[in-house]
Amino acid sequence: MQTAANAQARGWRSVYFNAQAIPYWLIHVGAIAGVAALGWSWRGLAWALGLYAVRLFFVTGGYHRYFSHRSYKTSRWFQFVLALGATATAQKGVLWWAAHHRRHHRGSDTTADLHSPYHGGFWWSHMGWILARDFEGTDHAAIKDFARYPELRWLDRYWVVPVIAVAALSYLVGGWFGLTWAFAVSQVLCWHGTFTINSLSHLWGGRRYASGDHSRNNPVLAIVTLGEGWHNNHHHYQVAARQGFFWWEVDITFYVLRLFALLGLVRELHGVPEHIRAGTRRDRERPAATAAPEPTGDVPTRA
Numbered sequence: 003m004q005t006a007a008n009a010q011a012r013g014w015r016s017v018y019f020n021a022q023a024i025p026y027w028l029i030h031v032g033a034i035a036g037v038a039a040l041g042w043s044w045r046g047l048a049w050a051l052g053l054y055a056v057r058l059f060f061v062t063g064g065y066h067r068y069f070s071h072r073s074y075k076t077s078r079w080f081q082f083v084l085a086l087g088a089t090a091t092a093q094k095g096v097l098w099w100a101a102h103h104r105r106h107h108r109g110s111d112t113t114a115d116l117h118s119p120y121h122g123g124f125w126w127s128h129m130g131w132i133l134a135r136d137f138e139g140t141d142h143a144a145i146k147d148f149a150r151y152p153e154l155r156w157l158d159r160y161w162v163v164p165v166i167a168v169a170a171l172s173y174l175v176g177g178w179f180g181l182t183w184a185f186a187v188s189q190v191l192c193w194h195g196t197f198t199i200n201s202l203s204h205l206w207g208g209r210r211y212a213s214g215d216h217s218r219n220n221p222v223l224a225i226v227t228l229g230e231g232w233h234n235n236h237h238h239y240q241v242a243a244r245q246g247f248f249w250w251e252v253d254i255t256f257y258v259l260r261l262f263a264l265l266g267l268v269r270e271l272h273g274v275p276e277h278i279r280a281g282t283r284r285d286r287e288r289p290a291a292t293a294a295p296e297p298t299g300d301v302p303t304r305a
C-alpha cells in the first residue's frame with residue numbers, strides 16, 4: 003500500500019507543484035488577484051463567509067459525519083444532495099474522501115496515517131498529502147457501503163463537474179465579483195478551514211480522552227470548522243453525530259443536523275452514551291500495561 007513516506011520521498015516539487023495541483027494554486031492566485039483588482043468589499047467578504055459556512059457544512063455533515071462515519075441515516079435522494087454539496091467543495095470524490103478518512107482512523111498518527119503532522123510535518127498534513135498524486139485512486143473495498151450506489155460512483159469519478167458548475171454559477175450571477183468572492187475566496191477559506199482538522203487538530207489543544215493518537219480539542223478550531231475542532235472527542239467516539247460532547251462545546255454542524263432531523267431530512271442521529279462521555283474514568287481504571295499509549299507530545303520540526 004502506498005504510504006506517506008513514499009510520496010514525501012519524491013520531494014516537495016512533486017508533492018506541491020505537480021500538474022494536478024495547478025487548479026488549486028490558480029484559485030489561490032485568482033482569489034488574491036480578484037480582490038486586488040476589484041478592491042476590498044465587506045459585501046464580498048460576507049458572501050465569501052456565508053458560502054464558506056455552507057461549503058463547510060457539506061464537508062463536516064456530509065463527507066465526514068455521514069459518508070465516513072455513518073453517524074446518522076437519511077434517504078437516498080438526500081444522501082445524493084449531501085454528496086453533491088460535499089463534492090462541490092473541491093476535495094476530490096465523495097468515496098475517495100470517506101475511504102481515505104477511514105484509513106486515517108485505522109492508524110491515526112502512525113506511519114500508516116496518510117496525513118499525520120508527526121510523520122511529514124505541518125504542511126504535509128495540511129495539504130501536501132491531498133495534492134500529492136500518490137493517493138489518487140479510490141479504494142472501493144474501504145467504502146463498499148456507499149460504492150454500491152451508481153450515482154455516488156459517478157460523482158466520485160467526475161468530481162470536478164460540481165466544482166466547475168459552482169464557479170460558472172458564481173460568474174453568471176455575480177460576474178467577476180461573484181467569481182472572486184463567492185467562488186475563489188470562499189473556496190480557499192473552505193480548503194484551509196477543512197485542512198486544519200488534519201493539521202492543527204492533531205497539534206493544538208487539550209486532550210480529554212486517551213485516544214491513543216495526538217487528536218486535540220480546541221474551541222477556536224471548533225468555531226472555524228463548525229464543530230470539528232472537538233477532534234479528541236471525535237477520535238474517542240467516532241460514530242457520534244455530535245463532536246461537542248457537552249452543551250458548552252459549540253458544534254454548529256450538529257445543530258444543523260438536529261434541525262434537519264426535525265424537518266424529516268435525516269434521522270437516527272447517533273448520540274454519545276454516558277460511559278463514553280465519562281471515558282477518562284474507564285481509561286484510569288484500565289491497568290497501565292494495557293492502557294492506550296499516550297502520545298509523547300513531540301512536535302514535528304520538518305514542514
Ligand SMILES: [Zn+2]
Pocket residue numbers: 106110199200204217233237
Ligand atoms: Zn484526526
Ligand SMILES: [Zn+2]
Pocket residue numbers: 066070071103107236240
Ligand atoms: Zn473522523
